[in-house]
Amino acid sequence: MRADVLNELAKQPTPWLQASSSGEHIAVSSRVRLARNLAGCPFPNRADEVSREAVLNVVLEQLTKSTAFHPEFVVTMDALSAADRDVLLERHLVSRELCSCGKGSGLAVCGNESPSVMINEEDHLRLQAMCAGFDVRQAWQQASRLDAALSECLDFAFDSGLGFLTACPTNVGTGLRASVMLHLPALTILGMTTPIANASLRLGMTVRGILGEGTEAIGSLFQLSNQSTLGESEEEIIDRLESIIRRIVVEEQNARMRLARRERARLYDFVGRSYGILRHAYSLSSKEALDNLSGLQLGVEMGLISVISVDEIRDLMLAVQPGHMQLRLGQELAPEERDRVRAGMVRDRLC
Amino acid sequence: MRADVLNELAKQPTPWLQASSSGEHIAVSSRVRLARNLAGCPFPNRADEVSREAVLNVVLEQLTKSTAFHPEFVVTMDALSAADRDVLLERHLVSRELCSCGKGSGLAVCGNESPSVMINEEDHLRLQAMCAGFDVRQAWQQASRLDAALSECLDFAFDSGLGFLTACPTNVGTGLRASVMLHLPALTILGMTTPIANASLRLGMTVRGILGEGTEAIGSLFQLSNQSTLGESEEEIIDRLESIIRRIVVEEQNARMRLARRERARLYDFVGRSYGILRHAYSLSSKEALDNLSGLQLGVEMGLISVISVDEIRDLMLAVQPGHMQLRLGQELAPEERDRVRAGMVRDRLC
Numbered sequence: 001m002r003a004d005v006l007n008e009l010a011k012q013p014t015p016w017l018q019a020s021s022s023g024e025h026i027a028v029s030s031r032v033r034l035a036r037n038l039a040g041c042p043f044p045n046r047a048d049e050v051s052r053e054a055v056l057n058v059v060l061e062q063l064t065k066s067t068a069f070h071p072e073f074v075v076t077m078d079a080l081s082a083a084d085r086d087v088l089l090e091r092h093l094v095s096r097e098l099c100s101c102g103k104g105s106g107l108a109v110c111g112n113e114s115p116s117v118m119i120n121e122e123d124h125l126r127l128q129a130m131c132a133g134f135d136v137r138q139a140w141q142q143a144s145r146l147d148a149a150l151s152e153c154l155d156f157a158f159d160s161g162l163g164f165l166t167a168c169p170t171n172v173g174t175g176l177r178a179s180v181m182l183h184l185p186a187l188t189i190l191g192m193t194t195p196i197a198n199a200s201l202r203l204g205m206t207v208r209g210i211l212g213e214g215t216e217a218i219g220s221l222f223q224l225s226n227q228s229t230l231g232e233s234e235e236e237i238i239d240r241l242e243s244i245i246r247r248i249v250v251e252e253q254n255a256r257m258r259l260a261r262r263e264r265a266r267l268y269d270f271v272g273r274s275y276g277i278l279r280h281a282y283s284l285s286s287k288e289a290l291d292n293l294s295g296l297q298l299g300v301e302m303g304l305i306s307v308i309s310v311d312e313i314r315d316l317m318l319a320v321q322p323g324h325m326q327l328r329l330g331q332e333l334a335p336e337e338r339d340r341v342r343a344g345m346v347r348d349r350l351c
Numbered sequence: 352m353r354a355d356v357l358n359e360l361a362k363q364p365t366p367w368l369q370a371s372s373s374g375e376h377i378a379v380s381s382r383v384r385l386a387r388n389l390a391g392c393p394f395p396n397r398a399d400e401v402s403r404e405a406v407l408n409v410v411l412e413q414l415t416k417s418t419a420f421h422p423e424f425v426v427t428m429d430a431l432s433a434a435d436r437d438v439l440l441e442r443h444l445v446s447r448e449l450c451s452c453g454k455g456s457g458l459a460v461c462g463n464e465s466p467s468v469m470i471n472e473e474d475h476l477r478l479q480a481m482c483a484g485f486d487v488r489q490a491w492q493q494a495s496r497l498d499a500a501l502s503e504c505l506d507f508a509f510d511s512g513l514g515f516l517t518a519c520p521t522n523v524g525t526g527l528r529a530s531v532m533l534h535l536p537a538l539t540i541l542g543m544t545t546p547i548a549n550a551s552l553r554l555g556m557t558v559r560g561i562l563g564e565g566t567e568a569i570g571s572l573f574q575l576s577n578q579s580t581l582g583e584s585e586e587e588i589i590d591r592l593e594s595i596i597r598r599i600v601v602e603e604q605n606a607r608m609r610l611a612r613r614e615r616a617r618l619y620d621f622v623g624r625s626y627g628i629l630r631h632a633y634s635l636s637s638k639e640a641l642d643n644l645s646g647l648q649l650g651v652e653m654g655l656i657s658v659i660s661v662d663e664i665r666d667l668m669l670a671v672q673p674g675h676m677q678l679r680l681g682q683e684l685a686p687e688e689r690d691r692v693r694a695g696m697v698r699d700r701l702c
Contacts, residue, residue: 266633280630
């Protein structure tokens with residue numbers, strides 16, 4: 001892996017975080033990942049380094065040969081600095097778990113950052129596809145095509161009764177996790193995200209923050225994904241997720257309408273404070289920046305503010321995260337200095 | 352008391368909260384109060400209503416006759432609405448304790464709001480004089496002149512060994528409480544107000560928030576006053592207070608210099624956020640408004656912001672308090688509505 005590949009990457013917007021269409025952008029992005037393992041090889045958590053290296057090499061070789069996959073870049077985790085890992089994490093190309101892996105783990109990424117394959121994370125392969133907006137089906141098709149192509153040359157562990165076998169029983173079956181990232185600022189203002197998260201849970205969905213498993217919601221961004229992978233077809237899982245997402249999007253639209261019609265002061269206060277802090281602060285933590293950019297985006301989408309576009313806000317959301325900031329600046333920064341530089345970047349864009 | 356007197360009052364700046372000179376205004380105002388009681392009458396907390404009314408009438412009669420006191424207005428506490436009491440409290444003309452008194456208690460105020468006399472608060476008389484800036488001596492002279500004039504016509508309870516007798520033993524002796532209100536935003540930013548308050552305590556001073564006894568510091572405003580009234584002459588008490596105040600003013604100046612030279616980002620962040628919130632919020636509590644106006648004032652005094660003068664900030668500090676707001680608007684407002692109106696007043700001044 002050449003360092004300049006990641007440098008270039010960090011300068012570009014992520015394709016899945018694009019707000020190409022106008023209007024609201026409540027469903028930010030859609031993602032599908034498939035867990036696959038090679039038959040006859042121990043799962044990564046049971047494998048020694050030799051075995052893990054062997055799997056990594058086999059998978060990378062087949063990926064490079066495959067006509068269905070044209071890797072933009074391939075990295076092994078042991079070759080990455082902390083800032084590099086942060087960049088990949090912030091772009092959702094790797095999980096926290098893969099970040100903590102060393103020798104024998106890697107990542108292969110297609111042009112335009114989707115699909116991609118994590119190798120020797122929890123499973124031997126995690127195929128992943130991401131799209132901007134609400135388009136789980138397109139992500140599913142991308143992932144599925146890659147899965148079909150790879151199954152031609154790799155022998156995936158499969159049981160006719162259970163389906164695909166995985167390191168963790170929660171992924172056995174389809175090995176499919178479909179998720180949508182939602183931007184729910186109005187529901188957040190009205191304190192309605194917890195009941196909605198609980199209702200989604202009862203419908204078999206998991207709700208997480210922007211940085212995946214075990215993270216809190218920052219910037220009013222929530223990831224919804226299916227909990228179970230067994231007993232339902234891929235189509236059924238995606239249908240169910242889509243129908244729940246559609247309902248939550250309507251809830252957010254209703255919440256925005258309620259704010260606009262009946263609680264204008266509360267809406268103006270939320271948007272105004274977000275803008276005021278971003279425009280005038282000289283030190284901003286990552287969380288505070290994302291939270292206030294979320295408020296600003298609500299203002300833009302509701303026609304209250306026009307100093308910046310949603311696309312520019314989305315760019316900032318990525319650019320102000322620690323990995324992206326440090327890679328762009330070409331140096332590591334102490335957290336306090338990072339907060340100052342971050343505030344400067346944001347102010348510059350709002351001047 | 353005519354209602355329009357208080358209405359007029361609420362529209363004017365308080366004389367003691369004026370920033371007439373340029374530069375820093377660390378010592379905001381100076382105040383002296385003298386506790387006096389009529390010989391042979393029970394203290395207010397021991398007196399029945401008849402006795403309290405008798406004292407009130409005697410005192411008001413003598414005040415009206417006196418050539419040393421030209422009352423601008425005289426009010427009895429039972430005639431005041433809650434908003435009226437708030438206005439007087441916010442202008443420091445009455446104490447919280449007098450506000451909770453009814454029939455038999457009152458207030459007489461000279462032109463320009465100083466000196467004034469609270470009647471049947473904790474003591475029969477509390478003479479009070481206030482000046483803008485750091486001028487305890489002038490306040491003392493004003494209070495002292497009134498004291499001398501009144502002692503010609505009223506028989507004050509006095510013991511040749513103890514001095515003036517008061518309802519609470521902590522006021523026996525001189526009955527003098529001299530205080531200075533300090534604006535200490537830089538020491539607040541640097542977290543140095545608690546050690547300074549503790550040091551002042553060891554030097555026999557009491558430190559309180561802006562609204563007197565038992566209140567927390569709001570808007571980085573602190574009131575310093577002498578603890579003891581016994582065993583020292585009035586001159587000694589004032590000398591000691593003045594010398595401590597002078598040292599704290601230097602500490603605040605040093606803190607501002609340290610921020611300007613070594614912690615510019617912290618200073619800019621504090622001032623910028625204050626401005627950003629005041630300029631863009633649509634709902635502001637009284638405390639949040641005062642805290643941020645304090646940050647804004649620091650910015651103006653340090654030459655970072657010039658959209659508003661210190662005098663205008665001081666006007667706002669008074670105008671945004673609940674009593675003043677409601678009296679000006681001529682109606683009672685629910686707290687939530689008050690917060691909205693307050694934010695609007697502040698935004699209008701910063702546009």
